[in-house]
Amino acid sequence: MPLFSHENRERNADTRRVYAAYEIAHTAVDFLAAISFLLGSVLFLFPDYETLAIWLFIMGSVFFCLKPTLRLAREIQLWRMGRLDTLARRADD
Template structure:
């Protein structure tokens, strides 16, 4: 079984649930990053708020870093679930 394969998330109800939970987390992080960049951009209109704006850009960048991390964690979890299913199927055959 390989990572980032559509069939990994469609094996059973549990893998679909895990996939959905990670997608919700990914979407929440996406919105948080966008919000940080939007508010940071608006704050740049006032020179006195430049430092908070810069910090919002840094925080938003951190959220953007989390996005692929969440996807990789999801794929590893689904891959591990598939390995357990494979081992269980082998045990049933014996």
């Protein structure tokens, strides 16, 4: 099966568990990115906190970069799990 195929995540209980764990991580990163940008935006209103605001924007950007990285890692792991299932079935034949 190709990457990003819905069937990969619904194959069995293990793939559903992996998918759920990655979704939780993705949601947590979403919140961290949003909070970083929100706090950074508010801190830019106060000149004394501009440096901290800049760092919060950088951290928010890193979190946004993590989102597609998590998705790709999840899909590769699910794809590999399917390949292992295929190899196990072949070994049983």
